[in-house]
Amino acid sequence: MAETAIPYVVKPHPVTGIPNGKFGIWLFLASEVMLFGALFSSYVLIRTGAPHWPPSGGLSSDILNVPLGTFNTAVLITSSITMVLAWASCKMGNLSRFKMWMGATVLLALVFLVVKYFEYSDKFHHDHFPSHDNFFAIYFVLTGLHGLHIIGGVIVNTYLLGPGSKLWASDPEHFTNRVENAGLYWHFVDLVWIFLFPSLYLL
Amino acid sequence: MTEMQADPHAETPEQFKKHLSKYYVVFVALLCLTAITVGVSYLRLERPVAITLALIIASVKAGLVAAVFMHLIDEKKVIYAVLLLTALFFALVLTLPSLTVFEHHAGMPGT
């Protein structure tokens, strides 16, 4: 491919101190903060305007399964440490360790999705669709969009685990940067859940 | 290139190992804080108190993830600048719509 050589793809820029990809992923995360910020804002506005919350009465923890939510929170937190360890393995020059930890990250993400599947189908089984009331609408949209972000992360991480890891052979530093950037995204997804869980399940 | 800082990005594999322990510590802390959040929720405190407490704990957890896992604690100025700007606009979009819609004043309906 006749591509022109772009500087600072791997080496950091002398003034900013970061390579292009890291800068890019942080900017992307900034936009994601605004995206989820708008959704949290919607939650605040709708909930504040509601005569009582949940609209159907009782507590959020009556509707949503707190043990399952807690379990999923632990799953995501664990996937974050495995992601860090995956990157750390790259920094320490160990590709097979990287694959082990990255594999664990992907697996934990899938566990999270499976749990969510059970939560959703239980709701649908009881005819509690997003249209039921705004509690469910907000629950499904917030966790749904979050779930889509998890799926996106799974795709990226699987790519790095599989075909993407070929880059390690020719340019390990570049590959390590990519893993780090994927990690930043992944930690952000965990971070969103850290706020989502208490906001939806506990309060 | 070889800057001798506490920057995990600029070290040899051997030097890097010493960073691992802090990741494990944060991991355990996150799990504990999760347990605390759930435990506090069972106390069934007054809504405003419950919300404040839950958000504080969540912020601590988020702070740990951001500072340690995302290496924000020793990140470069340009990233801090972007995030500061974002935090400001985040606060705006989170609060101003509700403040505007629910401002109470004599004689006018709300939503």
Add this chain to the structure above:
Amino acid sequence: MSVEHPTASTGNGHGHAHADHGHHELPFWRKYIFSVDHKVIGIQYGITALVFLFFGFSLMMIMRWQLAYPGQPMPVLGKILGETAMPGGVMAPEFYNQLGAMHGTIMVFLGVVPLAVGAFGNFVTPLQIGAPDMAFPRLNMASYWVFLPGCLLMISSFFMEGGAAQSGWTSYPPLSDIAPSGQTVWCFAMVLIITSSLLGSINFIVTIVQLRAKGLTFWRLPFFVHAQLVTAFLLLLAFPPLEAATVLQIMDRVAHTSFFLPSGLVVSGEQLKVAGGGSPLLWQHLFWFLAHPEVYVLILPAMGIVAEVIANNTRKPLWGYRLLVYSVIFLGFMSFLVWAHHMFMTGMGTTMSTFFQTTTMIISIPSVVILTCFIMSLYGGNIRFNAPMLFATAFLPMFAIGGLTGLPLGLTASDIYLHDTFYVIGHFHYVVAPGTLFALFAGVYYWYPKATGRRMNETLGKVHFWLSFVAINFVFMPMFFQGMAGLSRRLYDPTVYAHGRGVQTLNVVISLGAWLLGLAQLPFIVNFFMSLKNGAKVAENPWNATTLEWAAPSPPGHGNFITEPVVYREPYEYSVPGKSNDYSPQFRAEG
């Protein structure tokens, strides 16, 4: 490091960067369709945007028939557009609404922004900073190929049952929640277009910060680049709330949620069977959180272009360069703090309305500073009134009118009367049409030689300018008077009201002006295509300009520069005392 950029052979400027010696020719589809070259992508955006600008304008030209001659059958198009849109040749109200909503949506999101940012930003920015391409060339390609399907999806909504979106470009619920299916298509198309924009903005910021040539410090950047950088931040941080809101509207329409539907809503005499508990104001907040910064996205690149063209054609440095940079940054920042001035009539309390009124008044200051610097830049200049300069100069009073007429809208008291009248339409069109659009035309005439290696025809350019300038004022000036007479916007038939009948003659004037404006674009279209083959060939720097893009061949090859450029001085060193030339390019070592 090489010091002097060797002059490429005159005429054929197909230089190759030193980086890709020995490369093989790409197949056609990778060279022109799925290209990662910022120049190709810029031209793709440019052509697409110009097509949609003309299409969106055509929608308005059709709409103007109904406004000028309400209830009259339309000749020719009355039959062609079919019985649904034009029963008996007369425009149906639903079709009128579609034309209105789609005109706004297309002009803003498929026309002006893609041209200002996608085309000019992409093509010029890497060249002006001395970079071989954008930081993420493949992401750049992805941006365009997410954008184009978004555009096609948007246009396809005209063929949906019930027609295209018809709830205004602002898509306010509850109306938009219950509108025909074209509205859902609008939502999905917006998601694609917004996503494309987000990917692009990341690229712009990283490129401008990281890929500047040696010697090109922040304070030596052309104003155009500063403007694009601020614009990229606006797009990055303001668009996501609209994307969120659009998802919520899709949920309301498809999954029957009630994010924006209040309890107890009655439609056509029947209670709507939804859970309720939602808020139409939520949509307005999220929409305007983007849409206000969006209007600065519309104007900032235009200011950037005007700066370049004015400096070049006055043969003197921009007046107040640093002031301009501080102002544009402040303007971008403030643009996030004013949005609810679009919502003064929603029952807002006095505290919040005072807050937004105050920030709105404050934001007018940097705009005035920028305009003043531009006007001061003309003073004492050795002005060349070529086609780009005519458009750039006309921008100044036109933007002034647009900006000044915004003040009564930003003050809550006067806004009570003027909100949702034709005064508003006059105000924002002055800023965007003889404002931004004129600046974009200036940019086309100015950078066409760089992109194609040929000049556009000057005479046709001047005809295009004068006809457009006269016509456009006949279109938008009367609207202020209609608005002050109380005429509401989005009215199918203004003559049902006495105050509408009072200003109906102006509607005829406006429509005639609009049709004349349409005709005035023909010299431009002809010129654009004709000059590709017949335009006078140029070397790298036909305008004797100082910024880095004029060091590259015309057009530049892959990698842009024959030798890596180095920057030696500020961007607008024109008529420096003691020099033999009236310009000292940034890229030349000795002046």
